[in-house]
Amino acid sequence: MLKATLHRKQASHKLIERLLAEHDIAIRRFVRIKLGTNQDCDDVMQEVYVRLSQIDDLPQRLADRLDTARSYLIQIANNLLIDRARRAQVRCANMHRGEYETATSLHAPERILSGKRKLQQIDKALAKLKPEKRQAFLLHRVEGLSYREIGDQLSVSVSTVEKYISAALLAIRKTVATTSSNSQGFSKHE
Amino acid sequence: MSKYKIREEAAHFVTRLHSGEITGREEAELNAWRQRSEAHESEFQAMLATWDLTAQLYQEPERAVTPKKRLVKTSTWFVGAIAASILAVVVVPLALDFFNTPPGNPKLVGTTPESPPSTPEVIRDVVTFDDFRISEHEYSDVDRAEIFTSAVGEVRHIKLADGSTISLNTDTTLTVEVRANQRLVTLTKGEAFFDVAHDENRPFVIDTGDQIIRVLGTQFNVRKRDDEAILQVAVVQGRVSIARNKERTTETQQTEPKDNLLAAGDIGAFGPESELISQNDVAEVNTTQSWRHGVFRFENESLEQVVRELNRYRNRKIHIVGAEANALRISGVFHLKNGENILLALESSLPVRIVRESEYVFIHQQ
Structure with missing residues (x-):
């Protein structure tokens, strides 16, 4: 039993090394662009490694999804970046509590409420879209499928999938922009 | 530049960025774009x-607005596989090997389009549509060679007792023999994908005639083509070694045949006289084995090339009339099981007319 677990861990470890070696450049480019700096790349790569090694059924998850490994890694890296940003925001808010009004938006109940409202807005924006655009977007953001897998499922090319997802993102962006006065997360970018 | 235009471009960049496929050149373009004005940069951030806001859709999946369509797994046999290797081999016809190599008492398990499989090995026929079918079998007899064949338009998955799987593409013949000290597959013709379970004591060996492929545990695809004397090998995962078959080495070849090692992402092409290996072409490697799921991808391929590929799967072959039509270019994703739809798609996207006759389908340039 223990031996089997050990064996699985070793296999998983090997897989992670291979994945990171293969997609290192792509993940680093993604992180660099998203953070706007090269500085934290190594840290993030380290976190990606740790996160991957916490996923017990990694080989199963990636089984038969050859085209998806990179897409999957990018999604993991992105989630880590979102977590980092949140932690930084909380730290910052704690440091300046009382100085900035933004601190109130981090109080949990209000945040959940505003999150729900945003989700409703997203729902509405997606509902107005052509079904194939909505479907492509949700298959990627909710189901975690790669663009290529979505293309295969919808029988369209990868570049068409990108057009669909881009159109859906644009629609959501419009909704969020018009209502952003009461959404702290976005106001600072406006 | 209008606000809307900037927003549209930002959406494009962000979509590309999260595909993970953004290139160094695109990164440079994006950086230049962001520096054009304050408005560009702030729109990109927004x-x-x-x-990232839509990441919450993950956490509350019940909020998804449309009914979710699950990706249907083509075959549960591949659960547990990590990634796949592709090995494609093109060799001159080897009709004689067919009778020479299989030891023991070969038994024909294959099927022709006219006589559907009825042997106990057949678990189920997964797909039956037009010319294209996918079926699944099990092979468990140790020490007995067994011949498997797939008909034109058929993809056949075979599961071995050790956990390995072999997938036969259209019009393929191979022999499987599992012994105590070795697992031997003789590929007589066609193309096969191998997902090999690791077993140090029993190496997995594939004899393609001119080449011998050795693996310990990996996945790969072997293609033997009869239109060119070339063997192509593409590796998705693990390593395989390819060596010339010493028994077939002619006296004119003075040097000792050397082994070629292929790693994940490599594609090797082995001809009678020459070898060519392209490294780290992961996308191409992946494309070479999409047939396992009955999917076809073309990126700016000539009609001639596409038709040649499609004809491998068809009984009623397609002929292109007129040399000019050969050079027409197409891109797209096709599902093999929708044979007629592919023809309709060609007709609607290219300046061609399809004429269906009893034995052939003709494509005329308009």
Whole structure:
């Protein structure tokens, strides 16, 4: 039993090394662009490694999804970046509590409420879209499928999938922009 | 530049960024774009934030607005596989090997389109549509060679007792023999994908005639083509070694045949006289084995090339009339099981007319 677990861990470890070696450049480019700096790349790569090694059924998850490994890694890296940003925001808010009004938006109940409202807005924006655009977007953001897998499922090319997802993102962006006065997360970018 | 235009471009960049496929050149373009004005940079940041906002859709999946369509797994046999290797081999016809190599008492398990499989090995026929079918079998007899064949338009998955799987593409013949000290597959013709379970004591060996492929545990695809004397090998995962078959080495070849090692992402082409290996072409490697799921991808291929590929799967072959039509270019994703739809798609996207006759389908340039 223990031996089997050990064996699985070793296999998983090997897989992670291979994945990171293969997609290192792509993940680093993604992180660099998203953070706007090269500085934290190594840290993030380290976190990606740790996160991957916490996923017990990694080989199963990636089984038969050859085209998806990179897409999957990018999604993991992105989630880590979102977590980092949140932690930084909380730290910052704690440091300046009382100085900035933004601190109130981090109080949990209000945040959940505003999150729900945003989700409703997203729902509405997606509902107005052509079904194939909505479907492509949700298959990627909710189901975690790669663009290529979505293309295969919808029988369209990868570049068409990108057009669909881009159109859906644009629609959501419009909704969020018009209502952003009461959404702290976005106001600072406006 | 209008606000809307900037927003549209930002959406494009953010979509590309999260595909993971953004190139160094695109990165440079994006950086230049962001520096054009304050408005560009802030729109990019806002678009990134919008994308991340939808991450909440993950956490509350019940809020998804449309009924979710699950990706249907083509075959549960591949659960547990990590990634796949592709090995494609093109060799001159080897009709004689067919009778020479299989030891023991070969038994024909294959099927022709006219006589559907009825042997106990057949678990189920997964797909039956037009010319294209996918079926699954099990092979468990140790020490007995067994011949498997797939008909034109058929993809056949075979599961071995050790956990390995072999997938036969259209019009393929191979022999499987599992012994105590070795697992031997003789590929007589066609193309096969191998997902090999690791077993140090029993190496997995594939004899393609001119080449011998050795693996310990990996996945790969072997293609033997009869239109060119070339063997192509593409590796998705693990390593395989390819060596010339010493028994077939002619006296004119003075040097000792050397082994070629292929790693994940490599594609090797082995001809009678020459070898060519392209390294780290992961996308191409992946494309070479999409047939396992009955999917076809073309990126700016000539009609001639596409038709040649499609004809491998068809009984009623397609002929192109007129040399000019050969050079027409197409891109797209096709599902093999929708044979007629592919023809309709060609007709609607290219300046061609399809004429169906009893034995052939003709494509005329308009």
